[in-house]
Amino acid sequence: MVARPVLHGPDITRALRRIAHEVLESRRGEGRLVFLGIPTRGVALAARLQSIVDEIEPGTSSHGALDITLYRDDLARTPTRTPAPTRIPTEGIDDAIVVLVDDVLYSGRTIRAALDALADHGRPRAVRLAVLVDRGHRELPIRADFVGKNLPSSTSERVSVHLDEFDGVDEVVIEP
């Protein structure tokens, strides 16, 4: 069986533009926005979302990266990974509206770890979650505020997000 594309480049761009508008709408004109991407691909998505938001409402937002490796709950069960860089914007996250950004929402464990990591960096006014793909199968009581595409999938399938910054192409594919 071959990989089946479910989102193409223009679909991804449209989804991100819609999410950017939704984020701004939910902000209700108050508070600065900090988009924090979860490595690897969440970081690129956070940067893209922030640049769209900045076109619409210049100067209200910043972006960075939040690595969760050291907060994972499966450290003892998996080979040790090298943490990716965490980059918090210099203004910090205290009293900001933090939008966590990831490519795929699945078990919810990554987001659980991200919430723990975030608490060690400060106290945001609110934390939201934006994902490009929600594929279901949650193992924790976590849901996304902004979703690019809901993608019902089987646990035996593999959902891969490819982004221009890393893979030279924008697409989401399902592999059996």
Add this chain to the structure above:
Amino acid sequence: MKHLLSTRDLDRDTAVRILDIAEEMSRTADRAVRKLPTLRGKTVVNLFFEDSTRTRLSFESAAKRLSADVITFSAKGSSVSKGESLKDTAQTLEAMGADAIVVRHGVSGAAELLAHAGWIDATIVNAGDGTHEHPTQALLDAYTIRSRRFGDDARGRDLAGLRIVIVGDILHSRVARSNVWLLTALGAHVHLVAPRTLLPSGISTWPVTVHESLDDALDTGPDAVMMLRIQSERMHDAYFPSEREYAREWGLTAERATRLGPDTMVMHPGPMNRGLEISSVAADSPASTVLDQVSNGVFVRMAVLYLLVAGESQEES
């Protein structure tokens, strides 16, 4: 990687990986909360048969910042002074649930023995064994050189092409040995300077350039000059005529310090004998990395403990 016993076991990529992890660890120092939950539920035992303040405190602080439980065991005033063997001590500690044992011992090869004798399963980190090796010191030195030289652009880099001069008691120095292997693996050129009496006999097989004159070595334009401590506790013979002569010939005097290039780092593993191997002018100058080395030591030890203790012992694919 299950144990860290010697820097000879580290290839370039593994060494760079440890330095990269240490860099992420260093970023936790500026945060609201400095502690990480990474080693929650793990127990790290510091087993110190030799006096040490900074290494023991550094490992203790590294383990605590990763949320491990830390037990510190100094041989003085313990059952070791009642004649308990290394084997019995180690087995006792493992029975108390030690996941990792950080060991410092006066006998070369003690860490190796603990790791491979089959007495215990715990991870062993060598914190200095006799005159053999002190791998985490070399890692923190390499980290300090890399971050001074490359700043925010350090991640992923090695030390290719850098010239490092190590001066002093090479014969008794585990710091020098660990640094020679590690810095060489990272692509640096290591130059050693010492009176002939303080050079080990097998030095011709080491991947280094040896100088007898410190001034000759400094003329090569080094990126870093690492001054070793004169270890009076290991000096049972007359290795050099007098302290004054040593300071004049092989010490980083004020006069020599002013001749160093503007970007040459002055390093010392501590504790310093001011006025002997290093002058106060050199030790307190902006070129000195002595205090950076202390803070970087914690980050490097956090990286080592994370790498060895956190996960399964297999490597990342």
